[in-house]
Amino acid sequence: MPMSSAAHPADGGRFLHVVPDDKFIDLAIESFEQVAPGAHAYVHLACPTSFRYLRSGQVMRLGLRQALSADFLAGLERYTAVFIHYLDDRARLLVNACTRKVNLVWIGWGGDYYHLAGERCQLLLPETRKLVEATSPTVSEEERRELARSVPEEPPERDESGAELRVRVRRLAIGPGGRDEIGLLNRFRLFGPVLRQDYELVRTANPGFLPAYVRWNYPLGPAVEEDDQLASGQSILVGNSAAPTNNHLETFRELANSWGGSRRIICPLSYGADAYADAVEEEGRRLFGDRFIALRSFLPFHEYMAIIRQCSAVVMGHFRQQGFGNILHMLKLGATVYLREQNPICDFLRGHGLPVRRFGDGRPLAEAVPASPEQVADWRRKIDGLFGPTAHLESTRCLLATAAQSPPLSGADAGTDDELTSGMAEGEL
Structure with a gap:
């Protein structure tokens, strides 16, 4: 009002x-x-x-x-x-x-x-x-x-x-x-x-x-419960918005030239300049065809979570902290997280015993390996201890x-x- x-x-x-x-x-x-x-x-x-x-x-x-x-x-x-x-x-x-x-x-x-x-x-x-x-x-x-x-x-x-x-x-x-x-x-x-x-x-x-x-x-939003379904499917979540700091084009190249080239790519583009998002979507479709899915509209939390549960990996091309909530949610779902080594989130996650794989250093992108239920349960406990409802309050x-x-x-x-x-x-x- x-x-x-x-x-x-x-x-x-x-x-x-x-x-x-x-x-x-x-x-x-x-x-x-x-x-x-x-x-x-x-x-x-x-x-x-x-x-x-x-x-x-x-x-x-x-x-x-x-x-x-x-x-x-x-x-x-x-x-x-x-x-x-x-x-x-x-x-x-x-x-x-x-x-x-x-x-x-x-x-x-x-x-x-x-x-x-x-x-x-x-x-x-x-x-x-x-x-x-x-x-x-x-x-x-x-x-x-x-x-x-x-x-x-x-x-x-x-x-x-x-x-x-x-x-x-x-x-x-x-x-x-x-x-x-x-x-x-x-x-x-x-x-x-x-x-x-x-x-x-x-x-x-x-x-x-x-x-x-x-x-x-x-x-972080509604809690991921102990018995919630883990990430499944072969899709890859790329980036968190239509901000250029995602370095979408270079990230697409690395995926297209590795095991990611045959996977479905889900790319959130609802935040940021439309002209940049249009160009990113065009390049994504050129490289991945119908396997490239651009999320151009804001989605309610439960709808967004239903989509990213289809992703067994998340690749973030930032050199700075960005998309932190997305990364934590994906870890709680058991996904493999790939970050550039220069991203401060790498040090944070490793410092709290949470896994992260690096990319962008010229070496081939290592393929995602499914986590065991025991590993995911451990990650959830650590994340909830830092950012769960009780810790947040x-x-x-x-x-x-x-x-x-x-x-x-x-x-x-x-x-x-x-x-x-x-x-x-x-x-x-």
Whole structure:
């Protein structure tokens, strides 16, 4: 529901969650309400007519202009903590406008922080990089300047486009790679990435990065029970989305030149740019014919699980953490998991006694070997111990307690407001 100009969600809870329209959020809301009923409020920083993925009636829609108003910003100080779930451009603008009295916690997803661990191009292999360049819309320098000039200083009443938001963020130099980005990020007291390994990568690459680590992950979804059917069939799950970081084209080549060339390929492409997804689907059909199945629409959890149960192997072409939930679900179903050695998930899984096979190092892809029921039972126990319902609720309690014990940063801790809001000259893009 949209917020009225007089309302403020602080009246409804001690914790505020700024959330995207994504499938993970409904499960997260259930967890937060189970741990601390009635202590939370949820806001989405846009006013769409309807949500695409969110189903919870507790999420309020709030336009950016209202979110950046003096009244709303002052109200944020009444919260014990404000959680930013995925740091997109709207969230960056909100964080930049907050006072030092707001206790901010960043729940990172990967796509919002992996640029801090290295250049984006390092995550893409040559064929994929060329495909991204070919499918990305081209904008001339004059068009960029005209767009920059057309974006007013104050957000309009209507929702701004992604391009307009990028202009606003770049003016302030608080976007990815911006001069004042680290200063903006140091407004956060705590940072909860998907893996501890991700936190270490970010800290190593950015010595001035100050937020402390906090462990929390989104729930995996309905539990896989002991007597649930294991993965069966000869299909292979490839990737987790239409994000170029999947390196689909190179992964397809490796499969086509190995035992995977005769298998059915199931490729989720419901998230990401349509032009890129179209090109990936076209190449998949060229290489594998009718054995290539592209999942282009979002599926309810039980329908998605029914499909991936047909996969005895999952191959992820990322160099970074991505598709972690998919990987854990596939292990609980007894599938063989293949990852690039550079992917931090490899170290995480091995460190917890969970199996992973590597690929992409020039050697032939080793064929998947079925796991025994005893092996799968052991994997399920280990995963449930880390991410199962009981472990997740305890992790959520710890997150809220840690956030409540973390005082907001002072100006001495994270620089002055002037340092963070000085940005590019108008028109520079």
